Amino acid sequence: MARIVMKFGGTSVADLDRIRNVAARVKREVEAGHEVAVVVSAMSGATNQLVKWCQELSPLHDAREYDVVVATGEQVTIGLLAIALQTVGVEARSWQGWQIPIVTDGAHGKARVESIDGSLLIERMQQGQVPVIAGFQGIEPARNRVTTLGRGGSDLSAVAIAAAVKADRCDIYTDVDGIYTTDPRIVPRARKLDRIAYEEMLELASVGAKVLQTRSVELAMKQRVRVQVLSSFEDKPGSLVVDEDEIVEQPIVSGIAYSRDDAKVTLRRVPDRPGIAAGVFGALAAANCNVDMIVQNIGADATTDMTFTVGKADLARAQDTLEKARAELGFEAILADPEVAKISVVGVGMRSHAGVANTMFRALSEKGINIQVISTSEIKVSVLISAEYTELAVRALHTAYGLDGPAA
Ligand code: ADP
Ligand code: ASP
Ligand code: MG
Numbered sequence: 223m224a225r226i227v228m229k230f231g232g233t234s235v236a237d238l239d240r241i242r243n244v245a246a247r248v249k250r251e252v253e254a255g256h257e258v259a260v261v262v263s264a265m266s267g268a269t270n271q272l273v274k275w276c277q278e279l280s281p282l283h284d285a286r287e288y289d290v291v292v293a294t295g296e297q298v299t300i301g302l303l304a305i306a307l308q309t310v311g312v313e314a315r316s317w318q319g320w321q322i323p324i325v326t327d328g329a330h331g332k333a334r335v336e337s338i339d340g341s342l343l344i345e346r347m348q349q350g351q352v353p354v355i356a357g358f359q360g361i362e363p364a365r366n367r368v369t370t371l372g373r374g375g376s377d378l379s380a381v382a383i384a385a386a387v388k389a390d391r392c393d394i395y396t397d398v399d400g401i402y403t404t405d406p407r408i409v410p411r412a413r414k415l416d417r418i419a420y421e422e423m424l425e426l427a428s429v430g431a432k433v434l435q436t437r438s439v440e441l442a443m444k445q446r447v448r449v450q451v452l453s454s455f456e457d458k459p460g461s462l463v464v465d466e467d468e469i470v471e472q473p474i475v476s477g478i479a480y481s482r483d484d485a486k487v488t489l490r491r492v493p494d495r496p497g498i499a500a501g502v503f504g505a506l507a508a509a510n511c512n513v514d515m516i517v518q519n520i521g522a523d524a525t526t527d528m529t530f531t532v533g534k535a536d537l538a539r540a541q542d543t544l545e546k547a548r549a550e551l552g553f554e555a556i557l558a559d560p561e562v563a564k565i566s567v568v569g570v571g572m573r574s575h576a577g578v579a580n581t582m583f584r585a586l587s588e589k590g591i592n593i594q595v596i597s598t599s600e601i602k603v604s605v606l607i608s609a610e611y612t613e614l615a616v617r618a619l620h621t622a623y624g625l626d627g628p629a630a
Contacts, residue, residue, distance in 0.1 A: 224390040225257040225347065229357065229380035232266035233397040234454035235299045238306075244454065245306035247395070248352060252312055257347040259387060260314075261357045261380040262303055264295025269358075269373070281538040285330035285510075289370045293319070296356035296376070304354045314352040317343075319359030319368070324379065326360035326369045329510060331535075333360055333369035334437070335378065340386030347387070355383060373535075374435035381438045385445040392447050394434065395454035400461035401433055403625040404478040408613050412620065413627035415476070416459070419466040422476050422570055425602050429566035430481025439463065466570060474571035474578060475623040480616050481564045482609055484514060484531040486594065487540060491525040491554035501551050502528065502544070509543040511536040515564070515597045515606060525554075529595060531606065534560055562594065563612040566604040567619060579603045585622035591615055 228251065230244050244262075251258050263269075272292045276283045300316035307314035322343065326333035343353045357376025360369045371378050377394060384392035401423065402412040418426075420443035427436040433451060442449045442463060452460025466472075492498055499518070506513055516530040532540045537558060544556055572578050579596075582603055586593060591614065595606040607615055620626055 223255045223257070225387060226251055227259050227261060227380050227384040227387070227389045227392045229261040229376060229392065229394045230263065230454055231376065231394075231396045232263045232268070234395055235262055235264075235303065236266040238302070240454075241299070241302050241306050244303060244395075245310050245312070247454065248307060249310050249312050252352060259343055259347060259353045259355060259383060259389070260303065261355045261376055261383060262296065262299045263357050263376040264299055268295035268298070282542060286367055289330045289368050293356075293359045293368050293370050296358050300354045300356045307352060307354065312352055313350055314354050315346070317353050317355045319356055319379075320361035322355070323363075324360040324382065326362055326371070328362040328364060328367075328369070330362075330367075330369055332372035332510075333362065335360060335371065335382045335441075338382055338386035340383070340388070343383070343387050355379065372435070372437070374432055375437075377435040377438035378441060381442045381445070381447050381449065384447045385441065390448065392442070392449050393460075394449060394451045396433065396451060397454070398433065398451075399453035399456055399458045401431075401451050401463075403476065403627075404616055404620050405431065405480070408480075409617055409620050409626075411626040411629060413625065415461050417462050417464050417469050418476065419469055419570060420463055421466060421601065422568055423463050425568045425599070426477045426479050426566075429479045429564060429568065429602065429604055430483065431477065431479040434463075472571050473569060473625075474575045475567050475569040475625065476571075477568050478616055478619050478623070478625070479566050479568065480612050481566075482562075482612060483534055484562060484564055484606075485534045485537045485558060485560040486529060486531055486562045486606060487537070487544075488557040488559075489528045489544070489551075489553040489555075490557060491521070492528050493552045494521060494524050494526045498551065499528070501547065505543050505547045505551075506532070506540055509539055511540045511543065515595045515604065517595050528553075531562070531564070531595070561609045562606050563609045563615070564604050564606050565612070565615045565619065566602055567623065568602045570601050572601050572603075581622055582619060585618045586615060589614055589618050591618075
């Protein structure tokens with residue numbers, strides 16, 4: 223007997239038939255004698271609609287009210303799945319984040335999980351009841367308000383619950399049958415990885431491979447949660463996220479990711495003096511805008527252009543924040559370009575191999591794709607390009623690093 227957390231994403235609960243399918247899968251694990259807790263996302267598209275409504279009313283909306291709105295999607299699916307389970311004879315009850323509680327900090331819209339007391343859930347599971355838990359939601363105790371964990375946050379809920387109830391496994395069911403060398407929806411020749419190291423998955427997720435949310439991988443790595451990604455539609459083995467030393471053969475590049483979630487911001491003619499970067503990025507941090515890639519060119523006339531990326535969702539707030547600080551910072555103009563994509567190649571083998579970045583630059587230049595910004599880390603190289611070339615770039619790099627599987 224094992225204790226398992228099963229998480230189902232939006233497409234897996236997109237309509238009543240799919241919710242019945244989820245109930246059948248949960249029932250199978252329960253009948254095999256396992257203790258099961260389930261975490262679900264909102265129905266496919268629901269969260270997007272809720273986000274859009276908030277944005278339409280006001281791009282600079284109150285983040286606390288945004289959370290109240292977007293957390294509702296998951297409330298619908300936990301109730302529906304609990305009913306579906308009861309209908310097939312499985313004892314189940316729904317849990318919202320605050321009822322457990324899943325305690326977070328107060329960073330509304332991207333809250334961090336601080337603690338979860340798993341004892342109540344364990345007690346219910348031991349009594350044979352299946353807790354059906356709303357992903358994505360938490361509660362901030364200081365003000366007693368609902369929080370959400372950032373887009374894709376139900377993965378984090380699942381891993382955090384798995385750690386809190388000391389589960390043997392955290393199974394993430396989704397619309398693909400595992401973790402691939404790149405998004406199989408844009409590269410049909412992407413190959414499924416039986417295993418991937420936590421660190422590589424973390425890096426891939428952080429640069430846009432949304433099959434697992436970044437913080438969920440971070441937490442799984444820290445808490446040693448065994449995470450498996452598998453299809454909710456087919457019975458096939460999935461992909462396991464494991465320690466590096468559990469992987470026998472280590473390619474130099476293990477995967478390629480892309481993200482269209484960032485926007486490029488350029489500050490024109492910023493005074494070139496000490497403290498200016500601290501002023502710009504300090505103001506953005508205070509406004510809770512995450513900054514990613516940064517480049518600065520040294521100008522000849524004591525000014526410089528500073529370019530960086532922020533999440534598209536934070537762009538309006540970033541522009542507003544910088545505009546308010548314009549007098550103090552003394553730059554000439556803010557240029558914003560949301561039509562960009564970040565393409566990244568990731569692999570732990572890069573630590574010991576030279577020339578990885580060069581292969582990337584060559585492959586992109588052969589396709590005539592211009593690189594706007596470059597950033598690197600120990601196991602990753604990322605470039606920012608025009609969004610229209612995203613698919614072309616990912617396919618070209620997948621081939622250039624020898625990752626293509628047999629033609630489908
Ligand atoms: P869910 O709603 O189940 O959470 P997501 O849409 O968040 O599902 O994540 C699954 C999607 O991630 C897949 O449909 C696929 O398009 C995308 N994806 C991106 N990169 C990868 C990758 N390397 N391997 C598998 N899927 C990937
Ligand atoms: N429903 C939330 C979202 O779409 C959380 C999740 O699905 O993981 O971002
Ligand atoms: Mg997801």
